[in-house]
Amino acid sequence: MAVQVLIPTPLQKFTADQATVELEASSVQELIEALDTAFPGLGNRLCDEQGKLRRFLNFYVNSEDIRFLDNQTTALSAGDEVSIVPAVAGG
Amino acid sequence: MTSTLASVTFKGLRCKECGHEYGAGARHVCEDVCFGPLEVVYDYDAIRARTTRASIEAGPVSIWRYRDFLPIEGDPIDVGTGFTPLLKANRLARRLGIKNLYIKNDGVNMPTLSFKDRVVSVALTRARELGFSTVSCASTGNLANSTAAIAAHAGMDCCVFIPADLEAGKILGTLIYNPTLMAVKGNYDQVNRLCCEVANTYGWGFVNINLRPYYSEGSKTLGYEVIEQLGWQLPDHIVAPLASGSLFTKISKGFDEFIKVGLVDEKKVRFSGAQAEGCSPIAQAFAEGRDFITPVKPNTIAKSIAIGNPADGPYAIDLANRTGGSIAAVTDDEIIAGIQLLAETEGVFTETAGGTTIAVLKKLVEQGKIDPSETTVAYITGNGLKTTEAVSAVVGEPHTIEPQLASFNAAWERAQSLQRATWESVGV
Numbered sequence: 001m002a003v004q005v006l007i008p009t010p011l012q013k014f015t016a017d018q019a020t021v022e023l024e025a026s027s028v029q030e031l032i033e034a035l036d037t038a039f040p041g042l043g044n045r046l047c048d049e050q051g052k053l054r055r056f057l058n059f060y061v062n063s064e065d066i067r068f069l070d071n072q073t074t075a076l077s078a079g080d081e082v083s084i085v086p087a088v089a090g091g
Numbered sequence: 092m093t094s095t096l097a098s099v100t101f102k103g104l105r106c107k108e109c110g111h112e113y114g115a116g117a118r119h120v121c122e123d124v125c126f127g128p129l130e131v132v133y134d135y136d137a138i139r140a141r142t143t144r145a146s147i148e149a150g151p152v153s154i155w156r157y158r159d160f161l162p163i164e165g166d167p168i169d170v171g172t173g174f175t176p177l178l179k180a181n182r183l184a185r186r187l188g189i190k191n192l193y194i195k196n197d198g199v200n201m202p203t204l205s206f207k208d209r210v211v212s213v214a215l216t217r218a219r220e221l222g223f224s225t226v227s228c229a230s231t232g233n234l235a236n237s238t239a240a241i242a243a244h245a246g247m248d249c250c251v252f253i254p255a256d257l258e259a260g261k262i263l264g265t266l267i268y269n270p271t272l273m274a275v276k277g278n279y280d281q282v283n284r285l286c287c288e289v290a291n292t293y294g295w296g297f298v299n300i301n302l303r304p305y306y307s308e309g310s311k312t313l314g315y316e317v318i319e320q321l322g323w324q325l326p327d328h329i330v331a332p333l334a335s336g337s338l339f340t341k342i343s344k345g346f347d348e349f350i351k352v353g354l355v356d357e358k359k360v361r362f363s364g365a366q367a368e369g370c371s372p373i374a375q376a377f378a379e380g381r382d383f384i385t386p387v388k389p390n391t392i393a394k395s396i397a398i399g400n401p402a403d404g405p406y407a408i409d410l411a412n413r414t415g416g417s418i419a420a421v422t423d424d425e426i427i428a429g430i431q432l433l434a435e436t437e438g439v440f441t442e443t444a445g446g447t448t449i450a451v452l453k454k455l456v457e458q459g460k461i462d463p464s465e466t467t468v469a470y471i472t473g474n475g476l477k478t479t480e481a482v483s484a485v486v487g488e489p490h491t492i493e494p495q496l497a498s499f500n501a502a503w504e505r506a507q508s509l510q511r512a513t514w515e516s517v518g519v
Binding site: 006009045048055058060067 | 108118119120121122125126127128229277280281283284286287288290291292299300303383385386388400402405
C-alpha cells in the first residue's frame, strides 16, 4: 500500500532534503502517523495540539483537496500521490 | 544598489498567527511553527519621523509616493503604477438611492489596467533585491498580465501559469510581453498547487508564493490613495471584491497605518466584500457565521475572482464582522447588470470583478446595509476591455446605415423608439 508523498520545501529539513517520500498508509490519518514515525517531529508540524491538520496547510490526494473528500479519514490506495501544500494568496 | 540603511523602514517578517519572526528573505509561511502567513514588520517610529502629508504630496504620482510604507530597500521599479482616479459617482449614487459614493478606478491603473500592477511593482522590486532573475506567478489573468509586463520593463525572465480557460483578452494581454505562458488544464486552485510544487524545485521568485509578504503589501496603497484623495480623510464604508481576501485586508491595513503614524484622524470604517455566487466560499462562511472556509469549485463568469480556496478568507470574515460590514454574493446575471450600470451611469467600463462589486453595492443598499448619507467607496479593480466575452451578448449592435441623410433619419427614428422602450422598463 505504498503511497507517494510530495514534501514542500519548508518541511524537507525533516526528510533529509527529500522532495518525495514513499510510505505505507491506508488513510490520510495513517499517513500523518507514518510520516511522524519515519521523520520524528514532522507530525507536530502538520497538526495542531488537538491533532487536527493545521488550517494553513492543504492536503491533496491525486490532485483533489481532501476537504472535498473525507478530510483526515480519506482512504488511500497503493500508487496514490499525496501532495502537501501551504496555503497561498492569489489573483 | 543605491540603498542606504536609513532608507529601509522594514525589519523582517513575522507570522500573522503565532508571531514567530523571520528575516526579510523569500519565504511566505511560518515554516518553523504553524504555517501561518508571514507579514512584513515595519519600524513605524522611523516612518512617523520622516513622513508628513506634505512629503507624500511632493512625491511621485504613483504608489512610490508611499515608498516609506512599502517593503523595499533600494530604487523601485516605477512604471507609473497607482494614483488612479477617485470619481465622485453622483449619477450611480442617485440611481442606487445614496448620496456620497466614490469609485476608485483601478481599471485604468498602469501599465496593465488592474490593481495587480500595484502588487507586482512591489514584488518585482523586492525580487530584484533578493537576487531573482526569473519571476513567476499563478494567475486568474490580471496578475499574469501585470507580471509579464513589469518583468519586461525590468528586463527579468518571466514564466507565468494560468487556467487554460481564461478570457482571450487576458491570454493575449500576457503573451504580448513574450513571457513563457503555461496554460494549465485546471482551475485556479489547481494552478496554484502546481506552482507551489514548481516553486519548491525551481529557484524562481513567485510573486504570490515566496514573495507574497512583499507582494501583498502593494495593495495597501489603495487605502492610502483613497485617504489622500478624500482630502486626508477616511471614508465611512468601503466595498471591494473578494478573491483570496488579500486586497480587502490590505486596504484596512493601509487605513490603520495612516492612523498609526498620525497622517489621518481615527475613524471606524465599515468593510463590505463582494463575491460571485458561483465562487463564494467567503460569503457562504460569513452568512453561516463560520470563521473557517470550506473550499468550493468555481463556476462563474467572474474568473478574475474565482478562487475556491481563498487563503485570506478567515481574515476577510473577521474584518467584515469587526467593522460592522457585510459580505454578499451575486449571480452572473447581476454581475453583467452591474457592469452595464457602472458604464451607463459613470462612463467606467469594468470587468466582471467590478461588476460583482457594483452588484453587491446595489444589493447592500437595497438591504439597508449602507447608510445613504455615509461616504462609501467602491473599489473597481480591473478593466472591462479584458473580459468583453462577458457582455458581448447584452450590449446590442450598432445601427448600420448608408452614407445618406434619409438613411440616418430612419435609423434615428428607430433608435429613439428603442430608447423610449428601455426608459419605460428601467424607470430612471
